[in-house]
Amino acid sequence: DTEVTQTPKHLVMGMTNKKSLKCEQHMGHRAMYWYKQKAKKPPELMFVYSYEKLSINESVPSRFSPECPNSSLLNLHLHALQPEDSALYLCASSLTTGPYEQYFGPGTRLTVT
């Protein structure tokens, strides 16, 4: 099974709200990723966790806060977002940080109003 699940599928939030995105995998993968994707663009890396430790932060604004509670779960906490943060947020996992294929979840479509 190569499934990565993400919840919620859709999220609409105001600029003053606090919300969280959740990602889960049960493949025994030890690397997990958050990407942001705008329409007709490739995925853009935000964060990488390796063995539950943050290994890459691509200079993402602090209004995005990642968390990896255990090897199967990855959260992205959102606070005081801007309308330009509206996008498809993708979670992915791989056996380790590479070079192994990454398996992507279905994404969360986020709209900031």
Added chain:
Amino acid sequence: EDQVTQSPEALRLQEGESSSLNCSYTVSGLRGLFWYRQDPGKGPEFLFTLYSAGEEKEKERLKATLTKKESFLHITAPKPEDSATYLCAVQAGNTDKLIFGTGTRLQVFP
């Protein structure tokens, strides 16, 4: 600077009309090249991993090949359900990042 370029940007094919998508890369120390398929509003679906020049992988109507400068995704006798954006990504050097190309949007008409 590491770079991945995909061509063409968009491709329209008649059902059964075979063609190839190109992914050219300029990187220091290729560690792996990956092909993905992405349907609108969904996450990328993994297709193939290629590690070294001369390697080939096949799956149904798709075949991926790799040289020292580029990779091709050959689509044989495509069907309308093959319509999607095909993304190429490279991992290189000592970074754990994937460098994505901008994708090829494929449309197959009956």
